[in-house]
Amino acid sequence: MPHAESYVDPGTPEEQSRRTFMVNAVMALGGVIGLGLAVPLVTSLVPSPDAVGNDWSPLTAEEWAGLQKATDKPIKVSFSLHEVDGYLPPADTDQFVWAVKATEADFKAKRPELFAAGGDKLPYPVGYLGFTIFSPICPHLGCRYSWVDAQNKFICPCHGSEYTNLGEHLAGPAPRGLDPLPLRDLNGKAELTWIEYKQNTPDLVVLRIG
Amino acid sequence: MLNWLDSRTGLVTMTKDFLTEDVPGGASYWYAFGSATVFAMILQIATGIFLTFYYSPSAATAWESTKYIIEKVPLGHLVLSLHYWGATAMIAFMMMHMLQVLLWGAYKKPRELQWIVGVILFIMTLVLGLTGYLLPWDLNALLASKVAIQISGSAPIAGKLVLLFLQDGSGIGTLTINRFFGIHVWLTPAVLVLLVGLHLMIFRWNGSAGPPEDVMPKLKPGRFWPDQMFMDTVVSFAMFVIVFALALFSPAPLDAKADPNNTQFVPYPAWYFMALFSLLDVVGSIPAPPDIINFLGLFVTIVFPTLLIVVLIALPFIDRNPSRRLSRRPVVLTCTGLVLGGAIILSFYGQYHVMDQQHLHGVDVASASTANTGRYAVDTSTGGNAGGAAGGAATAGGAAAGATVFTTNCAGCHGATGQGQPNIFPPLANNPVVTGPTDKLIAIVDHGLSTPITVNGGNYSGQMPAWKGNLSDAQIAEVLTYVRSAWGNKAGPVTTAEVTAAK
Numbered sequence: 001m002p003h004a005e006s007y008v009d010p011g012t013p014e015e016q017s018r019r020t021f022m023v024n025a026v027m028a029l030g031g032v033i034g035l036g037l038a039v040p041l042v043t044s045l046v047p048s049p050d051a052v053g054n055d056w057s058p059l060t061a062e063e064w065a066g067l068q069k070a071t072d073k074p075i076k077v078s079f080s081l082h083e084v085d086g087y088l089p090p091a092d093t094d095q096f097v098w099a100v101k102a103t104e105a106d107f108k109a110k111r112p113e114l115f116a117a118g119g120d121k122l123p124y125p126v127g128y129l130g131f132t133i134f135s136p137i138c139p140h141l142g143c144r145y146s147w148v149d150a151q152n153k154f155i156c157p158c159h160g161s162e163y164t165n166l167g168e169h170l171a172g173p174a175p176r177g178l179d180p181l182p183l184r185d186l187n188g189k190a191e192l193t194w195i196e197y198k199q200n201t202p203d204l205v206v207l208r209i210g
Numbered sequence: 211m212l213n214w215l216d217s218r219t220g221l222v223t224m225t226k227d228f229l230t231e232d233v234p235g236g237a238s239y240w241y242a243f244g245s246a247t248v249f250a251m252i253l254q255i256a257t258g259i260f261l262t263f264y265y266s267p268s269a270a271t272a273w274e275s276t277k278y279i280i281e282k283v284p285l286g287h288l289v290l291s292l293h294y295w296g297a298t299a300m301i302a303f304m305m306m307h308m309l310q311v312l313l314w315g316a317y318k319k320p321r322e323l324q325w326i327v328g329v330i331l332f333i334m335t336l337v338l339g340l341t342g343y344l345l346p347w348d349l350n351a352l353l354a355s356k357v358a359i360q361i362s363g364s365a366p367i368a369g370k371l372v373l374l375f376l377q378d379g380s381g382i383g384t385l386t387i388n389r390f391f392g393i394h395v396w397l398t399p400a401v402l403v404l405l406v407g408l409h410l411m412i413f414r415w416n417g418s419a420g421p422p423e424d425v426m427p428k429l430k431p432g433r434f435w436p437d438q439m440f441m442d443t444v445v446s447f448a449m450f451v452i453v454f455a456l457a458l459f460s461p462a463p464l465d466a467k468a469d470p471n472n473t474q475f476v477p478y479p480a481w482y483f484m485a486l487f488s489l490l491d492v493v494g495s496i497p498a499p500p501d502i503i504n505f506l507g508l509f510v511t512i513v514f515p516t517l518l519i520v521v522l523i524a525l526p527f528i529d530r531n532p533s534r535r536l537s538r539r540p541v542v543l544t545c546t547g548l549v550l551g552g553a554i555i556l557s558f559y560g561q562y563h564v565m566d567q568q569h570l571h572g573v574d575v576a577s578a579s580t581a582n583t584g585r586y587a588v589d590t591s592t593g594g595n596a597g598g599a600a601g602g603a604a605t606a607g608g609a610a611a612g613a614t615v616f617t618t619n620c621a622g623c624h625g626a627t628g629q630g631q632p633n634i635f636p637p638l639a640n641n642p643v644v645t646g647p648t649d650k651l652i653a654i655v656d657h658g659l660s661t662p663i664t665v666n667g668g669n670y671s672g673q674m675p676a677w678k679g680n681l682s683d684a685q686i687a688e689v690l691t692y693v694r695s696a697w698g699n700k701a702g703p704v705t706t707a708e709v710t711a712a713k
Contacts, residue, residue, distance in 0.1 A: 022440035029447040036454060037253070040292065041260045043285040051282065087264075087271060087278035 053208065054083045056184070056191040057092075064190045067099045070131060074100040074147050074154070074165050077133075079192055097181055097192065098134040098147065098154070100165050103127045110166040111177060114204065124182040124209075129190060133181040134167055135197065140174035142199045154178065175202045229435035234420035236432030241418060242445035243307035248406060249446035250300035253453070254338075255403075257293040258395060265345070267391035269384035272347035273467040280464060291457035297339055299453050301482050304335055312546050315534035316419035322526035324412040327405055329522045334402045339480055341394035347387060352468035353477035355390075356382055357487075361511045422534045476567040479560070485553040486515065488560030518549070612692025615685050620693075623672065628697045634672040636665040639697035648690070648704050652712040655686055683709040 011019070059067065059079050067077045077099045080092040104127030108115055114126075126132055138145045143158035153170060154163040162170040167178030179197045183190060198205035216222035233241065264283055266275040279286040308328065311317055317325035344355040359382065363373030378385035432438070465475070479487045489510040493503060521528065529542055536543065617626070623635040630637035638644050643665060644651065658676035662669055677686060687706040694701035 019436055022436040026436055026440055026443045029443045033447060033450050036450065037256060037292075040285040040288045041256060044260055044283050044289045045263065046284045048282045048284065087266070087274040087282075089274070 052085055054081050054194050056193045057081050058189045058191045070099040070101050072165055074098045081194060097136055099131050102132040102166055103130055107132050107166060110168055126180045128183055129185055131183060133183045135179040135181050139176050139179055139199055175200055231434040232431035233418060233434055233438050237437035237441050239441050241438060242442050243303055243310055245442040246445045246449055247300060247303040247307050250296055250303055253296045254300055257289050257296060260289055261293060262395060267387045269387060272345060272387050276346045276464055287461050288457055291461040292453060294462035295453045295456040299449050301335060301339060304332060308332060314422040315539060317526045318534060321416050324409060325526055326523055327409045331405050331409060334398050338394060338398050339482060341390040343480060344390045346464055347468045348465035349468055349472055349475040350465050350477050353475060354479050364508060365512045422536055424533050424535050474571045476564060476571055478564045484560040485556040488556040491563050612688035615689040616692055634670060636663055636670040638693045641665050644693055645699050645701035648708055649712055651690060652709050
């Protein structure tokens with residue numbers, strides 16, 4: 001480079017101090033620009049709390065009648081969940097949960113871990129209306145398990161985690177039992193809503209209610 | 211550490227070489243336009259990338275996801291507004307850079323190719339502006355882009371092909387948005403970045419042109435680093451501060467969702483296309499037979515811009531005058547002055563025309579101009595939400611009738627989207643008085659206001675007439691129900707009985 005030599009010339013002391021100032025100014029202004037840009041850009045990536053969610057979804061008369069057929073043996077209850085998904089128009093999507101006939105006392109007896117530490121690990125009552133509802137999502141890694149009548153237990157097809165009809169963990173890699181969901185009675189209508197739990201943790205970690 | 215890096219990559223040596231460029235006559239703020247344009251480009255790329263995290267190009271989601279960015283994404287409206295004003299900054303600085311090269315005759319031998327690459331960069335940037343304009347898929351995006359697409363479709367011979375290519379079909383729809391998105395975020399930026407690299411490479415080869423003198427005086431060599439870099443940074447920083455302030459205080463607007471059936475909305479082109487838009491308007495007002503008008507229209511929208519580009523590209527070869535001194539280049543400078551002056555006059559005329567049309571179509575001038583400069587307003591209850599996705603809950607039956615009462619009686623001062631007029635008429639959107647107790651609200655509408663009012667920290671001194679007697683109780687109830695539920699307001703309806711009861 002032909003100009004390299006002139007660069008080596010340090011210049012007079014005045015020039016040198018002027019240049020030091022300019023180098024510092026370039027760094028400072030550049031830093032402010034970078035920060036001014038980085039803050040809004042990075043902040044925009046923070047998920048909005050109401051980006052996804054769902055309302056309480058009333059069960060139809062048939063769905064409620066179907067749910068009441070549950071005994072000790074769990075049954076699958078289909079219903080349509082009113083969901084919000086980002087900027088898409090809110091829509092009803094087909095969902096299912098598992099229902100088993102069990103009062104709060106029954107459930108408490110079998111799943112004491114959920115009621116430990118003052119009993120407020122669950123953000124809602126369970127066993128309401130005489131039934132307990134389970135999220136269809138396996139607490140291991142999020143597959144959908146099913147009830148295997150022949151063996152009288154829930155088995156997850158992905159990694160073989162097994163649970164009793166009240167969701168107690170029997171075998172397999174899952175770190176905890178099945179996760180209950182809220183069921184309530186509003187003006188004579190049974191309503192369900194969704195809770196999103198974190199998978200693969202021994203304790204219940206709620207990611208989102210509704 | 212640096213030695214280790216340099217011996218393996220040469221990065222340090224390369225950077226040193228790059229930075230030790232001599233600047234003829236020393237560093238100057240006059241040399242900062244080009245680098246400021248590059249900075250604006252970087253700003254656009256950065257903000258653009260983050261916008262694609264949320265934006266979704268389809269007729270069913272483009273407007274919805276833009277609205278989502280504005281309303282839900284943390285600082286999303288700021289990112290969108292930085293992109294919106296960054297576009298203006300990039301084009302403004304590019305134009306200044308180009309004008310300076312023209313005036314200083316810096317396009318002359320040996321810099322012909324650098325100039326030609328620059329002209330292509332100019333066109334690419336305008337393509338970016340044009341394609342980006344459609345993406346929000348609001349009324350203005352649809353109608354302004356429709357005009358632009360139709361104009362390119364009217365070109366002789368290739369017109370129909372161009373039209374089909376741009377729209378990806380026979381109409382403007384979801385495929386058009388997708389296509390414009392591809393052009394806007396991938397094709398053009400990729401070409402642009404490569405060409406900027408080429409532009410800079412040629413620049414390095416030739417060195418900077420220096421001041422417009424024929425016999426270069428013995429210039430003491432100045433340094434690029436840090437002298438010129440300092441000035442470049444100062445100019446870019448000033449630009450960033452202005453863009454940031456504009457983004458904060460005049461955020462990017464979003465009109466109601468695109469609706470081809472809307473006959474009220476007056477589209478306004480981006481300011482850099484205003485002169486062309488206006489030219490078409492001038493031709494239309496010439497008293498001449500339709501055939502002539504048609505021909506002239508074609509001339510100003512297709513032939514003239516094409517000629518202008520051809521002349522610009524060929525300029526270093528047309529202008530054989532070797533002198534760079536301003537006093538020896540009367541022809542080029544006069545032509546530049548004429549085109550520039552014409553463009554400025556036409557732009558003002560076009561702006562006036564848009565406001566005139568808005569007035570004609572029931573949009574008051576003040577609110578139209580604020581809409582133009584970016585006052586954000588989304589109207590979920592009156593907008594043509596073809597997708598039906600606008601989350602704006604249908605309010606009491608009175609709201610629809612109230613919208614008509616509002617447009618006829620209130621929009622003149624409070625604006626079509628309830629945005630008001632600064633210091634005169636308070637906004638109704640996001641106004642606690644509007645969503646507050648109904649008795650106070652009814653009293654204001656019944657008896658008017660002649661004393662200044664403070665809303666959200668702003669003072670408004672305009673007079674409000676008494677509407678009792680001019681509007682029926684039912685109409686007052688309807689319009690109040692409407693304003694309490696429109697533009698993001700979420701307050702309950704007002705019944706006729708309440709209005710009647712208020713004395």
